[in-house]
Amino acid sequence: MRTHACLASILFLAALPLVAQSQPTTLSQNISQATSETKPAPKEPTPTVFQADEGDRWMLLGQKLLIFKVDPVTTGSRTLTVSTEEMPPGSNIPIHKHLHEDEVVFVHKGTLRVTLGDDQFEARTGAIVFIPQGTWIGFENVSAEPAVILGFFNQPGFEQCLRFMSVREGKKYIQPPTGKLKAVREECHEVMKQ
Numbered sequence: 385m386r387t388h389a390c391l392a393s394i395l396f397l398a399a400l401p402l403v404a405q406s407q408p409t410t411l412s413q414n415i416s417q418a419t420s421e422t423k424p425a426p427k428e429p430t431p432t433v434f435q436a437d438e439g440d441r442w443m444l445l446g447q448k449l450l451i452f453k454v455d456p457v458t459t460g461s462r463t464l465t466v467s468t469e470e471m472p473p474g475s476n477i478p479i480h481k482h483l484h485e486d487e488v489v490f491v492h493k494g495t496l497r498v499t500l501g502d503d504q505f506e507a508r509t510g511a512i513v514f515i516p517q518g519t520w521i522g523f524e525n526v527s528a529e530p531a532v533i534l535g536f537f538n539q540p541g542f543e544q545c546l547r548f549m550s551v552r553e554g555k556k557y558i559q560p561p562t563g564k565l566k567a568v569r570e571e572c573h574e575v576m577k578q
Contacts, residue, residue, distance in 0.1 A: 426460030434458075439468070442550035446557025448475060450550055455543045465537040467546070468492070471525040479522035479577035486538045487515040489523070494531025497524045520577060545572035 432454075439451040440458050452458050454466040471477075471494070479499050491511045498505045498513055499522040506526075507513055515521045525531040537543070548568050551557040560568070569576065 425457045429460040429462065432459045436468075441553055442547060443553055443555075443557065444469065444546060444550045445559075446551055448472065449553075450546060452543055452547075456540050457543075461540065463539060465535075465540050465543045467535050467543065469533050469535065471496075471523070471531040471533065473525055473528055473530065476524040477522055479520055481520050481575050481577075482515070482517055482537075482542065483573040483575065484517055484539070485542060485573075486517050487521070488536040489513040489515070490534040490536070492532040492534055494525055494527040494529060496531055496533070497526050498522070522577075542572050542574065545569060545574065 434451075434453050437451070439453045440455075442450045442452070444450040449468075449470040451468045452465075453468065454461050454464055456462065469477075489507075489512070491507045491509055491513075493509055495509070496507045496511075498507045499520065500513065500515065501519055505513075507523075513521075523533070545568055548560070549565070559565070
């Protein structure tokens with residue numbers, strides 16, 4: 385009997401790699417379609433100058449221009465992510481928090497109402513907002529013109545989620561199913577406020 389139990393255990397352990405292959409897709413698999421239109425990432429960090437309209441251009445949720453300037457895909461950075469986002473008047477970034485990344489947002493143009501923790505602030509052109517990991521954050525463009533922000537993360541990763549929630553300019557955006565979007569946000573360690 386002990387031989388049969390031992391044999392069953394060996395067969396079970398041998399089958400684990402096959403079971404693992406049939407598990408739900410990972411974040412990298414989920415975003416591979418989104419990044420397939422991006423040129424291959426540099427093998428080493430590459431010094432680069434991007435003009436204001438240059439970089440890896442996407443439309444976040446099909447509505448807001450998002451340009452990745454520095455990340456593993458654009459410049460090969462292993463330690464930093466920088467992007468710009470254009471926010472039409474009245475648009476917002478819903479209240480959320482990042483569990484593992486610190487973030488800095490620089491208001492390049494416009495005026496934003498910023499929810500930071502339990503408080504609200506006005507951030508005008510030139511303002512900098514520091515968001516430590518685990519802090520609730522949200523933005524609303526209260527300007528009559530488009531606002532432009534620069535977002536800086538202290539480590540790459542979250543930009544993959546942004547690409548997953550975006551489409552190339554000129555293409556139709558199709559919202560991912562709610563469950564898949566929620567799973568991707570969880571894999572990116574982002575929590576949306578209810």
